[in-house]
Amino acid sequence: MFYLSIPSPSTGVWNLGPVPLRAYAFFIIIGILVAIYLGEKRWIARGGKVNQVSDIAMWAVPFGIIGGRVYHVLTDYEKYFGSDKNWVDALRIWNGGLGIWGAISIGALGAWIGCRRNYVLLPPFADAIAPGIIFAQAIGRLGNYFNQELFGRPTEVSWALEISERYRPVGYENFSTFHPTFLYEMIWNIAIGFLIIYLDRKYKMGHGRVFASYVALYSLGRLFVENLRIDEARLLFGLRFNITTSVLVILGGII
Secondary structure (H helix, E strand, C coil), X not given: CCCCCECCCCCCEEEECCEEEEHHHHHHHHHHHHHHHHHHHHHHHCCCCCCHHHHHHHHHHXXXXXXXXXXXXXXXXXXXXXXXXCHHHHHCHHHCCCCHHHHHHHHHHHHHHHHHHCCCCHHHHHHHHXXXXXXXXXXXXXXXXXXXXCCECECCCCCCEECCHHHXXXXXXXXXXXXXXXXXXXXXXXXXHHHXXXXXXXXXXXXXXXXXXXXHHHHHHHHHHHHHECCCCCEECCEEHHHHHHHHHHHHHHC
């Protein structure tokens, strides 16, 4: 049967002379810049001062990256530790692997420190930067596309994603196309970004409600994505760990 599919990139690294430009890192950086730019505009519109978002980002961004990596390594430690593993791979963040829940929670700690140093309240600041964060997540998913990772179950839908054999999980070597979960999450993230901007303008949301809406809505979509994924994952109560986390975050956001 003939069907269309999305080809995967042949490489996730471009060599600019002696300097390797890695797609994963590139899109994360672009996402961060977009988040800071949009956050700055929204923060100033809410009465904040110029450059405060950039100053606070100096704390939030490194905390978020470290937190995201630590979460990923702790929930997938079998990939990095063991007799046949090289623990140094846990430090090679450019190969992919950032846990969003670790990035948000530890990044929020960094933002809190930055806010304290700038005499800014965290809840209104979080509301201002929430849309930028979810747009940054959408951009970052392109890095997963170039790394051929975080795809879903085999499928032959017209928008199926072609995955090279070396990236296919054990037991799926004979399948060539899979659900492009990176794309599903990317589209969902963009939709959330515009939705919370609209809701914020219409209902004048504040006191952390924009940020809470962001984490709850993102987690709702993550339930769908996690249900499709086939990569190895730690289980909790018989469910993928990220599914359990998503349910808890949804409840927390609603509360």
